[in-house]
Amino acid sequence: MDDWQYKPAGDHGLKREESLKSLRREAGLIGTITQTAWRLAVRGYLRGYHRLKVEGMEHVPAKPSFVMVANHTSHLDALTLAAALPWPLRRFAFPIAAGDVFFETPAVALFSAMMLNALPMWRKSCGPHAMQQLRDRLLSEPTIYVLFPEGTRSRDGSLGRFKPGLGMIVAASEVPVVPCYLHGAHAACPANRKMPLPLPLHLRIGAPLTFGSVKNERAGWQEIAGQLEAAVSALRDAGKWEV
Amino acid sequence: MFGLHPVAFWIAAGIAAGLAITPLIFLILDKVGKLKPALRSDLWTRYKSWLVLAPLMVGPLLAGRLAAIIGVGVLSLACYREFARATGMFRFRAISAVVALGILLLTFAAADQWYGFFVALSSLTISVLVIIALFADQPKGYIQRVALGIFAFSLFGVCLGHYGYFANDKDGAGQAFLLAILLCVELNDVFAYCTGKMFGRRKLAPQTSPNKTIGGALGALILTSALFATLVHAIVHGSALDQPVHLIAMGMLLSLTGQWGDLVMSSIKRDLGVKDLGVTIPGHGGLLDRFDSLIFVGPAMFHYVNYFLGLGLDQPVRGITGH
Numbered sequence: 376m377d378d379w380q381y382k383p384a385g386d387h388g389l390k391r392e393e394s395l396k397s398l399r400r401e402a403g404l405i406g407t408i409t410q411t412a413w414r415l416a417v418r419g420y421l422r423g424y425h426r427l428k429v430e431g432m433e434h435v436p437a438k439p440s441f442v443m444v445a446n447h448t449s450h451l452d453a454l455t456l457a458a459a460l461p462w463p464l465r466r467f468a469f470p471i472a473a474g475d476v477f478f479e480t481p482a483v484a485l486f487s488a489m490m491l492n493a494l495p496m497w498r499k500s501c502g503p504h505a506m507q508q509l510r511d512r513l514l515s516e517p518t519i520y521v522l523f524p525e526g527t528r529s530r531d532g533s534l535g536r537f538k539p540g541l542g543m544i545v546a547a548s549e550v551p552v553v554p555c556y557l558h559g560a561h562a563a564c565p566a567n568r569k570m571p572l573p574l575p576l577h578l579r580i581g582a583p584l585t586f587g588s589v590k591n592e593r594a595g596w597q598e599i600a601g602q603l604e605a606a607v608s609a610l611r612d613a614g615k616w617e618v
Numbered sequence: 619m620f621g622l623h624p625v626a627f628w629i630a631a632g633i634a635a636g637l638a639i640t641p642l643i644f645l646i647l648d649k650v651g652k653l654k655p656a657l658r659s660d661l662w663t664r665y666k667s668w669l670v671l672a673p674l675m676v677g678p679l680l681a682g683r684l685a686a687i688i689g690v691g692v693l694s695l696a697c698y699r700e701f702a703r704a705t706g707m708f709r710f711r712a713i714s715a716v717v718a719l720g721i722l723l724l725t726f727a728a729a730d731q732w733y734g735f736f737v738a739l740s741s742l743t744i745s746v747l748v749i750i751a752l753f754a755d756q757p758k759g760y761i762q763r764v765a766l767g768i769f770a771f772s773l774f775g776v777c778l779g780h781y782g783y784f785a786n787d788k789d790g791a792g793q794a795f796l797l798a799i800l801l802c803v804e805l806n807d808v809f810a811y812c813t814g815k816m817f818g819r820r821k822l823a824p825q826t827s828p829n830k831t832i833g834g835a836l837g838a839l840i841l842t843s844a845l846f847a848t849l850v851h852a853i854v855h856g857s858a859l860d861q862p863v864h865l866i867a868m869g870m871l872l873s874l875t876g877q878w879g880d881l882v883m884s885s886i887k888r889d890l891g892v893k894d895l896g897v898t899i900p901g902h903g904g905l906l907d908r909f910d911s912l913i914f915v916g917p918a919m920f921h922y923v924n925y926f927l928g929l930g931l932d933q934p935v936r937g938i939t940g941h
Contacts, residue, residue: 379762381890382706390897403699403708404718 385512395488396478396495398508406489407466413490414465418458424573425451425563429459431580434553439467439517441551441583444541444603446534446611447523448561451571453491455557456521459578464519469494471509471522498526506543513550520544524600532561534611537604542589542596551583554603556610581610622680623790625852629797630676637672640665663901671899671908679796683785684729686796690782691725693909697774700896700904701886705766712750713767716743721775728782731935736783740776744768773882773913780916787929791853798849799872799919803911806842806876813837827884835877842876843869859927868922875914883910 385399394400402410421427443456453470460468472478474495477487487493497505512518524537545552556579564571584606589595622630644661647653653661678689698717702708720743727736747767751760781799784792814834822830847865854860859868883906887895896904924931934940 377759380706380759381704382709383890383892384703384706384708387703388892388894388897401709403703404711404714407711 392481392484395481395484396474398494398505399512400488400494402466402489402492406492409489410466410492414458417454421451421455421458421576424571425559425576427455427458427576427578429578429580432459432461434580434582435459435461435464436551436553436583439464439519440513441553442513442520442522442541442545443553443555444522444524444537444607445555445557446529446607447525447527448529448532448557449564449566449571450528451560451564451576452523452528452557453493453521455560455576455578456555457491459580460519466492467517468492468519468521471496471520473498473527475499494520496522503543506540510544510548513544514548524603528566529561530566532565534604534608537600537607539593539596539600541603542586542599543591546586546589546591546595546599549585549587551585552599552603553583554581554606554610555579556581556607556613558611558616577616579610579613581606581613623794623853625794625849626680626790626797628852629794629801629849630680633672633676633801637669660901667899667901675800676797679785679793679800683793686785686793687725687728687782690728690778690785691721693905694721694725694774694778696898696905697778697909698770700898700906701770701774704890704892704895704904707763707766707770710751710754710763710767712753713747713763716747716750717767717771717775719743720746720771721779724775724779725782726938728779728786730938730940731786732939733783733931736779740772743771743775747771777913777917778909780920781912784916784920784929786935787923792929794853795850795919795923798846798853799915800912802842802846802849802869802872803876803915805845806838806873807880807911809841810834810838810877813841823881823884826881826888830881838877839870839873842873845869846872854927857927859923864926868919871918871922872915875918876911879911879913879915882913883907 384401384403386394386397386401389397443460445452445456453472457465457468457470470491470493472487472491472493472495474497476483477491477493478484478495487495494509509520513520522541524541525535526538526540527535529535541552557576558579559574559576562572563574563576584602586595586599586602589598644653644658644665648658675689678685695718698721699708702714702717708714720739723743724736724739727733727739748764751764751767781796784796786792787795810830811834814829814831814837816833817837818831818833820832821828822832822835843866846869847862850865850868851860859865883895887893894903895906898905899908902908920929923929
């Protein structure tokens with residue numbers, strides 16, 4: 376017979392404002408309802424307005440935890456990657472979003488937390504501590520991160536250099552990293568546009584990589600960033616884009 | 619007065635006056651030099667919270683039957699949320715959703731004055747909780763998940779829900795009762811704190827709540843019983859309940875169930891290993907840290923009054939679903 380196990384919410388004991396920004400935040404009943412409603416709306420929008428096409432669904436792991444990485448040109452990217460996940464996996468998905476955009480004001484932070492289920496990454500002051508928290512969560516509970524290793528939206532639509540920070544999350548672990556390439560988002564909604572144009576989106580998902588044998592140190596992080604950048608770039612060139 | 623039961627009016631006026639005078643008392647104590655800075659800032663934080671809480675609690679009760687019932691429903695849901703997040707049972711979404719739904723239906727039954735449904739919801743919700751937990755097909759931890767759900771529903775749904783049903787009592791007597799209960803339960807805590815500071819030596823339950831003393835408990839029992847008996851006397855004037863034995867019994871019952879509610883929440887916090895159950899109210903902690911004492915008082919008073927005086931529960935009303 377086992378003892379009872381109580382595990383308070385990861386953000387238990389934090390004030391409302393801090394809990395929205397917490398990397399350990401867990402959605403309750405209300406959050407689950409708002410996020411589900413939001414996902415249904417986004418799925419409908421992407422299918423209807425952008426005629427989203429997804430190829431390579433067979434590469435998505437059947438169970439969390441894993442990480443999805445992609446090129447970044449538009450706010451549509453995170454929405455598309457999260458929406459492309461199979462429905463049973465939906466509530467494990469956390470887009471990693473720029474803290475200085477998505478968690479700056481309380482109202483925006485509320486939206487990012489309750490609708491997007493986003494976790495903040497503070498670009499100016501993101502220390503190893505935050506990365507360690509993300510890593511701990513990924514390894515200890517079913518979690519899917521959607522993140523963009525370029526660190527910012529590409530202004531001209533080309534693929535930028537991948538930053539090594541991502542390596543700190545997955546190095547020396549068996550957590551699969553799924554490379555993706557999203558085509559069309561730069562044309563539909565580049566960084567300088569507010570309202571997206573009704574242009575088609577095409578997402579290509581590649582075979583997952585694991586980095587169990589890569590050391591969790593600076594050289595290893597660089598190696599992981601390089602491998603993933605090559606994988607995403609290979610997906611870009613892997614076939615014709617239907618646009 | 620202003621469409622209120624006279625006793626309800628005087629209690630509300632008394633609470634307002636008390637909140638107005640409190641800063642003066644603080645200032646005087648401060649001038650005499652009785653307050654240490656830490657205690658002073660703690661008292662001010664608590665006082666400021668009360669300035670927000672008191673209108674939030676008293677307002678719906680004064681606003682009428684429906685507002686009071688909805689207010690109790692919201693309080694039940696908020697208390698359940700805190701409990702679920704502190705224990706981790708919120709992760710079992712189906713169980714959590716059934717508890718929330720049960721609380722919503724209890725609120726509806728109270729608003730509809732459908733006592734049969736109000737009673738039926740206890741056994742029905744518990745049955746659904748036990749059954750719905752089957753569908754995850756995870757026997758490991760089954761008892762814990764189900765038991766936490768039933769525990770939470772019983773305390774925050776059924777027990778607190780009695781306050782909502784109480785608001786249905788005709789001619790505003792229920793309203794007056796609720797205000798009297800609210801005032802006395804909160805003062806019960808204050809009395810226990812003050813008399814404990816003055817006379818308390820022996821610990822009441824050192825493992826559960828190290829700061830509580832037997833002196834404080836007895837002091838609160840005497841003072842609260844006297845106050846509540848006086849208020850009930852004014853409310854039920856001339857009726858079958860207006861006898862010393864009933865008045866004293868009700869006063870003692872209120873004080874005891876109030877203190878036990880407090881100890882129950884302390885036990886829960888100790889078992890979980892958390893200091894507060896939430897951070898909703900500055901200076902107090904979570905909602906449950908403030909409203910714990912209310913949980914068992916509601917059902918005790920409701921059924922006492924109903925047994926000896928009757929709350930019209932045998933009359934079919936069903937304002938919404940009837941006809």
